[in-house]
Amino acid sequence: MLKHIRNRWFLLFDLLILPVAVYLGFMLRLDNSDISVYQRAWLVLSAISLIVIPCVFWLAGVYARYWPFASVDDLALLAVTVTGAVVLVCVVAWIVMLDLAIKLPPRSFPFLFLLLALAGTGAPRIALRIYTSRRNRRTHNNAFTHVLIMGAGEAGSLTAQELQRNPQLGLEAVGFLDDDPAKRGMRIRGLPVLGNRDDIAKLAQQYSIRQIIIALPTAPGKTIRAIVKLCEQAGVSTRIMPGLYELLDGKVSVNQLRKVEIEDLLRREPIKTDNCAVKTLLRGQRVLITGGGGSIGGELCRQVLLCEPAQLVVLGHGENSVFEIENELRRYIARNVPRNTPVCEVICVIADLRMPERLDAIFAQYHPQAVFHAAAHKHVPLMELNPSEAITNNIIGTRNVLSVCQRHGVEHFVMISTDKAVNPTSIMGASKRVAELLVLQASRAPISNLQSPIPPLPYVAVRFGNVLGSRGSVVLTFRQQIAAGGPVTVTHPEMRRFFMTIPEAVQLVLQAAVIGRGGEIFTLDMGEPVKLLDLAHDMIRLSGLEVGRDIEVTYSGIRPGEKLFEELFIKGEDYRHTVHEKIFIARNASSFVPEALNELVGELEAAARRDDATTIRAIFHRLIVEYQPPPLPVNAKAPEPVPPPAARERPSDPPQPGLAQSMGGAGSD
Secondary structure (H helix, E strand, O other): OHOOOOOHHHHHHHHHHHHHHHHHHHHHHHOOOOOHHHHHHHHHHHHHHHHHHHHHHHHHHHHOOOOOHOOHHHHHHHHHHHHHHHHHHHHHHHHHHHOOOOOOOOOOHHHHHHHHHHHHHHHHHHHHHHHHHHHHHHHHHHOOOEEEEEEOOHHHHHHHHHHHOOHHOOOOEEEEEOOOHOOOOOOEEEEEEEEOHHHHHHHHHHOOOOOOOOEOOOHHHHHHHHHHHHHHHHOOOOEEEOOOHHHHHOOOOOEEEEEEEHHHOOOOOOOOOOOOHHHHHHHOOOEEOOOOOHHHHHHHHHHHHHOOOEEEEEOOOOHHHHHHHHHHHHHHHHHHOOOOOOOOOOEEEEEOOOOHHHHHHHHHOOOEEEEEEEOOOOOOHHHOOOHHHHHHHHHHHHHHHHHHHHHHOOOOEEEEEHHHHHOOOOOHHHHHHHHHHHHHHHHHHHHOOOOEOOOOOHHEEEEEEEOOOOOOOOHHHHHHHHHHOOOOOEOOOOEEEEEEEHHHHHHHHHHHHHOOOOOOEEEEOOOOOEEEEHHHHHHHOOOOOOOOEEOOOEEEOOOOOOOOOOOOOOOOOOEEOOOOEEEEEEEOOOHHHHHHHHHHHHHHHHHHHHHOOOHHHHHHHHHHOOOOOOOOOOOOOOOOOOOOOOOOOOOOOOOOOOOOOOOOOOOOO
8 A cells, every 4th residue: 555655635634724733823823723813814825725734845845755664864854844934925915815804814824734734744644654654563463573782872772763763674673681770671662671781681581582682883893792601691692883984984874784703702892092193194295105005004094094195105015916906995985075175196006125225216217205114025825934034025125125214305104013023932923123223213313404414303103912803813814624524723722812992003104204302113003812712712702603512623733933922012112101001102112222232233134135044044143132043943842831931020110901911923923
């Protein structure tokens, strides 16, 4: 029946109800059904209403709305249109009645007529909307899955609204769960707050709940893990609203529920960063990003582009990845930048950082003002087997970039480092530590151009932990192993890692560019460490499988250069909170630069060119006091679980929970 209803039926109903509304207005005002004294006025008002109100409705688009699925906006439009139309009717009618010497209605009549016209025109439309909703609910009732919404805040309210508006989803919200006791017993969008997370098992049985929707977009991973565990114990599935960083990135919207993924279990409260300051720094500037085709470099390109630079130079060595990010950036500009507005010039350059002449030509051509150095070899076992590549790319490449930045007066330089650079046990970690020292040295050195000397500029480094979703991340490795049917390989039962998302990592880099003054090292507070064994178990369960029955977990042994735990600061570094509570800074990092740094780097370069791994390790021992390669053979098996080693001595001020140990290079594990 509904499919045959068109707005012509509403037009017909309006034509019938408007004269009745005029009559009822007189009757209510006179408190009498006999309105003969105002009969002529009733005829004039009715005639003008039948002409003016439908015309105004048509012009305002009221008859173009699909009322079976009317929204609040539709009802607001109806109310405003009726009000304007009634005012116009009364003005025209009063002029006509004065001209024809007809007795004018009482002064309160227009207000009564307005209320009656609103009720008369709105009632059938609202009734149709209610009928449609209830009919759809009855139609889908047999297929409905009873769900509870975890989180009775704004996100939970929006989730409930989406479920109520879209019965075709087959989900019926029974109520809310919230850990705030003040919300217990309240009703939100007609649904009661039934309890907290500890009531999941009881309520699941009482209301035949088959699914919990987690509507906590800012909740830390610890909270999500606890809720998922309770749901598993109660035998109900889980879905989740996207995290805040996904909403901010525009990748998803609030009504896109999805399965709980491992990133949700690891996430923490989002970092509050000063995006306005970043945009102010980069707007209208010429920015160059090395390693722009990588996972971190690519995300840097995306977020820098949002800051409206005048020019973005994407420099990379792998042509395929650079080609892909170039196309993505150009598509974004075509979709989002209005015509006749300044457009960021995206320039892609294929170059090897080990060729200083090539770098000098690029900088002379494009004159970048800010440089983000994300290019590096990051895979620990591979670099143990190929130390010469780690030296020439991570150290010599960084030295070349710094040198050309100094010669061309680059105003801001940020290098992406890794927590493996702290007390390194691997070639990769040691190479990144030397790269840090080169950055710190450059921040202290007077920078001169051909014109006149200028003061030292802000050259800083940023240490990352393991980055979720980056190339080589342990999460991607586990996913591939699960998809292949197992086994999932864990190097050691006690190995732990700190994790951060790619957007978090890039925000840290951008904030370092804003607050860095030169000679500092920044890092992110990444919360609590996660055992890789627990991570493997979580991922297997989230895939709908059972550890031991469907997928085996095996130990492969600690790989060359790996440690059970990583650290974020070198002994003696004075780390402090910055203006951002989740970002720490080692202000005295440049005091660790050895006087013979350039000489030893030259020796490393010579050894790398000879492919002399023994000499490379010997020079690292002289250059980095903390360098201690582990005495484990390549195929060593994991020992029995042991308690984690005591944390290294730390400065007592300030306290630093969760920062004593960390792991993972930028995009590697």
